[in-house]
Amino acid sequence: MNTPNNKWSWEKQPLPIPVEEIKKTVEADIVVIGAGLAGMVAALSAREAGAKPIIIEKNWTFSARGFHNAAFCTKVQQKLDIKVDYRQVIRDWVRWSQSKADEVMLWRFARKSGACMDWLIDIAEAGGMQVGIWDGYYKGPDYTEYPVTHMFYIPGNPDISWNYGLSKILEKNIKSQGIEIHYNMPAARLIRDEQGPVTAVIAGKPGNYTRYNASRGVIIATGDYASDMEMLERYNSFALEADAQVYFPQETNVGEGHKIAMWIGAAMQKVEPHSTVIHLEAGAMSYFFLHVNARGKRFKNEDVNTQSKSCGKLLEPGGIAWTVYDANGLFDVQKSITSGIGGGLFWDQTERLKGQEWDMEAEQALLEEHIKNGKVVTANTLEELAKKMKVPAHNFMATVARYNQMAVQKDDEDFGKRPELLTPIEKPPFYAGKLLATILTASGGLRTNTNCEVLDEDDEPITNLYVAGSTAGGFFANDYPTICPGIGHGRCITFGRIAGIIAAGKNVDDIVPSRKI
Numbered sequence: 001m002n003t004p005n006n007k008w009s010w011e012k013q014p015l016p017i018p019v020e021e022i023k024k025t026v027e028a029d030i031v032v033i034g035a036g037l038a039g040m041v042a043a044l045s046a047r048e049a050g051a052k053p054i055i056i057e058k059n060w061t062f063s064a065r066g067f068h069n070a071a072f073c074t075k076v077q078q079k080l081d082i083k084v085d086y087r088q089v090i091r092d093w094v095r096w097s098q099s100k101a102d103e104v105m106l107w108r109f110a111r112k113s114g115a116c117m118d119w120l121i122d123i124a125e126a127g128g129m130q131v132g133i134w135d136g137y138y139k140g141p142d143y144t145e146y147p148v149t150h151m152f153y154i155p156g157n158p159d160i161s162w163n164y165g166l167s168k169i170l171e172k173n174i175k176s177q178g179i180e181i182h183y184n185m186p187a188a189r190l191i192r193d194e195q196g197p198v199t200a201v202i203a204g205k206p207g208n209y210t211r212y213n214a215s216r217g218v219i220i221a222t223g224d225y226a227s228d229m230e231m232l233e234r235y236n237s238f239a240l241e242a243d244a245q246v247y248f249p250q251e252t253n254v255g256e257g258h259k260i261a262m263w264i265g266a267a268m269q270k271v272e273p274h275s276t277v278i279h280l281e282a283g284a285m286s287y288f289f290l291h292v293n294a295r296g297k298r299f300k301n302e303d304v305n306t307q308s309k310s311c312g313k314l315l316e317p318g319g320i321a322w323t324v325y326d327a328n329g330l331f332d333v334q335k336s337i338t339s340g341i342g343g344g345l346f347w348d349q350t351e352r353l354k355g356q357e358w359d360m361e362a363e364q365a366l367l368e369e370h371i372k373n374g375k376v377v378t379a380n381t382l383e384e385l386a387k388k389m390k391v392p393a394h395n396f397m398a399t400v401a402r403y404n405q406m407a408v409q410k411d412d413e414d415f416g417k418r419p420e421l422l423t424p425i426e427k428p429p430f431y432a433g434k435l436l437a438t439i440l441t442a443s444g445g446l447r448t449n450t451n452c453e454v455l456d457e458d459d460e461p462i463t464n465l466y467v468a469g470s471t472a473g474g475f476f477a478n479d480y481p482t483i484c485p486g487i488g489h490g491r492c493i494t495f496g497r498i499a500g501i502i503a504a505g506k507n508v509d510d511i512v513p514s515r516k517i
Ligand SMILES: Cc1cc2nc3c(=O)[nH]c(=O)nc-3n(C[C@H](O)[C@H](O)[C@H](O)COP(=O)(O)OP(=O)(O)OC[C@H]3O[C@@H](n4cnc5c(N)ncnc54)[C@H](O)[C@@H]3O)c2cc1C
Pocket: 033, 034, 035, 036, 037, 038, 039, 056, 057, 058, 059, 061, 062, 063, 064, 065, 066, 067, 068, 069, 070, 185, 186, 187, 188, 221, 222, 223, 224, 246, 247, 248, 252, 253, 254, 256, 257, 439, 440, 441, 468, 469, 470, 471, 485, 486, 487, 488, 489, 490, 492
């Protein structure tokens, strides 16, 4: 595995941990590394399948982020009479990846995710949460986001809603089922019998390690590596261009699970570069408005998904871009959403559920907040706005004049945007929001199969080693597909459950029925 030059730090095998530093031994059937969504689902599923799992987590608490959770053919979709051509979703996804994503794995997700999500819904509802479907998906003619996005919430209580609230309930269930979570316990090495099975995890800090013996297996659920700049450089150097990262805490996702697995012979996925989730930071709310670069010039058809916008703007001078609108802006957005011609991640409201009205008051309050914290600048004239944006005023004025002319003509001769989304910029005050490309997840990972077994360079499973969630590879290729908002969490739920059941030695089909799609 080592390259001749050991160019990357993890390619150098670390020294074994001296036995005298191992102070304690813990016995378990299954050791799950990581208390994120994938790890918690895996542990609960393994328990349900009759095993005795234990979770080790390097932080003092579990990890939980965001709102959206994708699954196909669930009871909530059925209840709301949401009809989706799931086969088309997978075909779109395969096209997006140019056939480099693992198609067998995608179909496994398509058939199993419904039952896995229904299982999770039962747990969440028993814990007092409700479940709805996000209604903000993109409805354009050239690109579609599908209504597969589940959201867990407690009405009127945002602080314990969404995936944080869900994870609190999972943690409570884990404890009530007698599954121990050992916090502040970072996994440092996997122990493997020569080329045979993985038998243990060594975790802890120098001088004070614990050996966790795992008679049935180890499930790696340590998340991604977006906070490890060296891994980003190796597997997707383009991501280093992004403006920001929104992980909390920053050091959480540094690819430790990938590295400890590679040290005992695991391979990374074959397709490179890895796809990385780089979305626009929700702050600026770019919508479909005119976008200009640092030279005050338009450079694109703005009617595209968030990932395309954030990655595309990084190619502009200085990686800088602005979204520009006028006093009618938010009303134009509302019209586009209520008339069904617009939507999409970080365009429509992130929390709006099916059946809820678009909330103008909330949007206006958000805009005020962005102005206060400097994310959006505002002015009563376009010249003054250009000054605040630090773009050349003569270019900017010419760009806006040209854009307004095309809006009147209802014909975007320059970039071919849908005419219904060409809205003039003429009524003060004017606004400009700076677009921020933000890394959420580096979604490439360990080579694996549909049973969540970790594979070696010869594509052979490493006995008793499993992977779930964003440490796993193969699911995405080319770029992150935004067509199923919440697919990052979606795969944690589905493959976390599959990994737990298989590691416990049970047949997945006996516990998780396939849905006909
Ligand atoms: C701000 C933000 C919002 C997001 N919103 C969404 C969304 O709405 N929908 C969506 O689908 N995706 C979203 N994502 C992406 C999503 O959070 C990830 O895909 C998801 O967290 C992956 O879950 P996981 O269980 O695989 O890993 P994680 O949630 O990262 O959990 C891994 C856990 O392993 C622990 N760990 C790491 N190394 C070790 C070690 N050596 N030993 C022990 N423990 C270790 C970590 O501390 C962590 O607790 C968002 C991401 C961010 C940053």
